[in-house]
Amino acid sequence: MNYDTDLMHFAEDPAGQKGAVVPPISQNSLFTFESWDAIDEAFQKPADSYIYSRGINPTVEIAERKIAQLAGGERARLFASGMGAISSAILHYVKQGDHIVTVKNVYGPTSNFLGKYLPEKCGITTTFVEGNSIEDFEQAITEKTKLIYLESPSSVVFSLQDIQAVTSLAKSKGIHTVIDNTWATPIFQRPLELGIDLEVHSVSKYLGGHSDIVSGVIIGKAEDIRSIILTEHALLGAKMAPYEAWLLIRSLRTLTLRMEKHQSNAMAVAEWLEAHPQVGLVMHPALPSSSQHELYKKQMTGGSGLFAFNLKETELPKIKAFVNACSLFQIGVSWGGHESLIYAPAISLAKEIPPERFCDLGIELGTIRLSVGLENPQDLIADLSQAFAAMNS
Template structure:
């Protein structure tokens, strides 16, 4: 029990407040499209209270609602809305905050699809302006403000280079100007960083990552105030039809039971792997908030209460044949996109970035052909270190 009298995250996620039907230790899946009513007055009342009534599963569903309540409590938010993908949550949150002709401030090393949605979709279709900043200095955000700025969109740590933004400082600046803030908090998980407590309006997670944790579900969630989430539910969620399926929600509920213990293991393994990589002669640099050489360690310690398993490092070579030999030489780190599951993965950002960006744009990201991204899973940490060590010998 915490000082506030509320249950700890471990207890919150292990138990349901309401007793399940027939004493079932696992809640049932409400795998149905609609809900029926006894009479006219009952369905009439449900439509009057449709945000919290079960009428049709494109709106609310009991299985989905249970997971949303747990995620809202875990993130210290008033309410949550699940989506069938992280991008569903990202696009809905951004569209909630901006209108045609508005201005967004965001970071340069943004998750690719989120950046494409802003720059390649909203900008030409709805004349939404965007300004990119590195995000390391609050002055950058202040200097980028315009009269039509309506949203500051953060991702801390950021994609590819894992740079941080001072979340509380950005939220304070935005509130002083009446500007909404939204953050992709997937890297840190709801356990290790609490952006809503720092003043952020909307917190987004790709539930496909640590929340799901088993690489068997694709989902996303937005968490925030009741006012914001209710508005998103009635407009972006329902009108676009981005329905969360009951079975996927049930899989997330299963995964939430073990989230705290999984994150402890991800952290323990990642710290060991990071220490190994940072001292290896064939590694140029490591990108991880706990690394001794990481230039924002102090900020990481200030706004995060734990570390996860996703990190980057740069090989001391740009010889593509040697880089391929390293990647292909790994046994336990499988080559694939995404991250946050039980298994360890490796990916070279250059594979996709070079297809999407010009050489100048790629160089502007601050990464090279030798940059690797690894998701440290739940295997034995010594096995993972040994796997990396053998593959590095091939360079």
């Protein structure tokens, strides 16, 4: 069946729920058993048995099955946050003394986890590369490399990596691959079909879509996910709550419609900004002017609502005036919800990662990130237009 139909009905059983068209919330911490032998049998396969809701929960499981079906994976595991999923996916493939290769414009907390936390706590090192060519990865690989971590498009500058080329290289050397696919969602990009081992998302963004869920997910082969359930997920305890899973089930029903609207709104705004005399580079791979547009067409079928642009203005008071003058575009750090947001990445990234890496990210003081929501695109353009006027007044 098509995405729309699967997201509506897959993994649900109205007949087993007295005909309820919406699955109930299993808001319970544990499950009881009729006998010694019954619970003993459950403990023989804890990754597949209802024992305790830190492990498997019926409501959470419905959401996981829908996401796995959507992404073309065998199984998915939901976490309490995007970073819970990201850190668990990374830890699944590495141990003390191993080496990781990733892109330099990876999500700030992920960059901090790879570049600071893992070396200091676990003796695991990371090389950060540009990632625009396969040679970047080839040159960074060492005999200790066990993982290549991708984020395509990457944070803030929205640069792409050639996913199929990277996975082919990795497989030839026995290296695993993980990708953060939050930006595109499986609606517009399908990394598992391109050879990726594990796909991660911040569910807080487009999969949730209403700015009322904080969660993450890992999708991949059943063997990998089962191992993660029994190790990283169980031992770190980053489980998703049943109520949030129920909200996610609701959100997934409209994912296709929302992504189409995010895409069309963002393109209208991005094209308007490209023509504005006070705007420099507009960073959105779906724009024909993007240097990576051919790669975009090769491995993606659409683009989302998140992109960035550089103001030509360099004076901080005027940059602040532009951001502060926006009304429909509210100031906020997250993205992927129904509402439109504006943010200057330099505010937080300079605090999240070491200065030497920040200077290499290609981010300016006037780099502005927009998360284009579901409002009328002409209203959003009008809001930006009056913000430019305020900046110049």
